[in-house]
Amino acid sequence: MNTQASVSPVQRIDTLLGPIAYRQAGSAERVSHVLLHGIGSASASWAAQLAWAQGRTDVRLLAWDAPGYGQSAAVAPAWPQASDYAARLWAWLDAMQVHDPAVLVGHSLGAIMAASAALQHPDRVSHLILLSPARGYGDALAAERERMVAARLANLQQLGPAGMARARAPAMLSPQARPEWIESVERNMAAIVPAGYTQAVHLLANARLLADLGQLALPIRVASGEADTITAPAACDEVAGAAGVQRLSLGPVGHACAIEAADAVTRLLTAH
Numbered sequence: 001m002n003t004q005a006s007v008s009p010v011q012r013i014d015t016l017l018g019p020i021a022y023r024q025a026g027s028a029e030r031v032s033h034v035l036l037h038g039i040g041s042a043s044a045s046w047a048a049q050l051a052w053a054q055g056r057t058d059v060r061l062l063a064w065d066a067p068g069y070g071q072s073a074a075v076a077p078a079w080p081q082a083s084d085y086a087a088r089l090w091a092w093l094d095a096m097q098v099h100d101p102a103v104l105v106g107h108s109l110g111a112i113m114a115a116s117a118a119l120q121h122p123d124r125v126s127h128l129i130l131l132s133p134a135r136g137y138g139d140a141l142a143a144e145r146e147r148m149v150a151a152r153l154a155n156l157q158q159l160g161p162a163g164m165a166r167a168r169a170p171a172m173l174s175p176q177a178r179p180e181w182i183e184s185v186e187r188n189m190a191a192i193v194p195a196g197y198t199q200a201v202h203l204l205a206n207a208r209l210l211a212d213l214g215q216l217a218l219p220i221r222v223a224s225g226e227a228d229t230i231t232a233p234a235a236c237d238e239v240a241g242a243a244g245v246q247r248l249s250l251g252p253v254g255h256a257c258a259i260e261a262a263d264a265v266t267r268l269l270t271a272h
Contacts, residue, residue: 007047008054010070015091018073022092026053026060031098033269035063036089038108038134039200040168040189041256042069045107047184048262049269059270064092066113068196079202082116082136082212089117090124101126105269107258108134108231109204111239115212125218129268132224132231132255133239136207145205152201156194165189173254174227185256210242220245223268225253225261 008023023043035046043063053061068074075084106114111133118125137145169186222240240247253260
């Protein structure tokens with residue numbers, strides 16, 4: 001299936017904190033899942049899951065373009081906290097009239113946003129699913145945070161979004177990844193807005209996912225691939241441990257697991 005071609009189109013809605021662009025699929029009365037993408041990605045990274053939901057009456061999926069991505073308005077702080085993105089998430093869901101508890105699904109940096117959103121409104125979250133979660137650098141030494149920020153932003157400045165996408169896309173997947181998966185990752189990354197990506201890098205520097213997870217009393221699942229070199233299995237094991245669960249293996253796949261392990265991720269969405 002050419003999921004990139006069949007994925008639902010981008011829509012846009014005004015919220016009290018600025019417009020948010022998003023995709024949706026499925027026709028259940030209530031929203032069942034909210035999908036939050038990673039730092040070098042977009043709502044289209046959930047193409048396989050959105051394509052699966054098309055025509056179904058038992059699920060309804062919403063996938064946003066995070067603040068500062070696509071047509072979504074950026075958050076205000078230059079060095080934002082996860083809570084800034086979480087507040088924007090709830091403003092978006094309020095505008096969409098989504099008030100019943102839903103499953104929050106966060107990939108990589110999206111896991112940080114999802115956990116912060118669950119802290120703000122645990123009554124509106126039924127489950128938390130964290131895929132290849134980034135833990136953030138908030139607990140690291142200042143020098144390490146500064147090196148991470150400088151390296152990521154220098155890469156963007158030197159190569160531009162398209163050049164960075166060409167250079168980084170293969171590393172987001174396993175060595176056995178199909179060419180069309182690499183093309184999908186590259187296409188999504190090439191579309192990033194530099195200013196929004198810069199804010200997201202600053203968020204990554206500030207974030208403390210493990211601390212946030214320690215405050216949650218919700219059902220949580222953590223899953224990642226064994227060939228993930230971005231958020232390695234051992235690091236994801238630590239995230240799972242902070243949540244009080246065992247990490248679920250998605251098999252020999254890389255970081256962009258919603259693309260490379262599309263079927264396994266889709267099954268995980270409804271496994272609870």
